[in-house]
Structures are given as C-alpha cells and as structure tokens.
Amino acid sequence: MEPKTALLEYKKKVDVELERYLKGKITEYENISEFSGRFTRHLTEYTLRGGKRLRAALIYYSYKLFGGEDEESLEQNQKKFNCVN
Numbered sequence: 480m481e482p483k484t485a486l487l488e489y490k491k492k493v494d495v496e497l498e499r500y501l502k503g504k505i506t507e508y509e510n511i512s513e514f515s516g517r518f519t520r521h522l523t524e525y526t527l528r529g530g531k532r533l534r535a536a537l538i539y540y541s542y543k544l545f546g547g548e549d550e551e552s553l554e555q556n557q558k559k560f561n562c563v564n
Contacts (some may be wrong), residue, residue, distance in 0.1 A: 489539060490532045496554060498527055 480488075501523040509516030535557050542553055 486533070486536050489536050493532045493535050493557065494527070496557075498523075501526060 501519075505516060505519045505523060508519040538557060539553065547553060
C-alpha cells in the first residue's frame with residue numbers, strides 16, 4: 480500500500496473513533512454541569528474540524544514498527560492524545 484493511501488485510510492479510522500468517543504463525552508459532561516457540557520461540545524467541534532492526524536499516524540506506525548500488538552490499548556491512548564493536541 481502506498482504511504483499516502485495508508486495515511487488517508489488511517490485518518491478515516493481515527494476520525495470515526497474520535498467522533499464516537501468525544502460525542503459520548505458530551506453527554507457525560509452535560510450531566511456534570513451546563514458549562515462542562517458546552518465546553519466539551521465546543522472542544523469536540525474544534526477537534527473534529529479536520530487535520531491530517533499525522534501525529535496519530537506517527538504514533539501508530541512507530542508502535543507497530545517496534546513490535547506493538549495491543550491495538551485496543553493503542554486506540555484508547557490515541558483518542559486521548561488527539562484531544563490534547
């Protein structure tokens with residue numbers, strides 16, 4: 480697979496998982512307070528606007544390069560990383 484194609488496919492996968500995760504957090508934080516729900520909604524919109532997700536791809540491929548096999552754990556950590564960056 481060509482590198483560009485691999486990155487585009489990975490971006491799609493990350494975007495779907497990130498959207499599902501963040502939208503679940505909106506509901507969770509709305510139960511805490513109106514402000515935290517609103518803040519989380521804005522954070523979600525900002526995060527999902529786009530971007531290359533290059534950092535996420537670099538983490539993923541580095542993990543695989545060094546023999547990483549726990550995909551589920553990697554995906555959980557990548558969601559958190561994307562929220563911070």
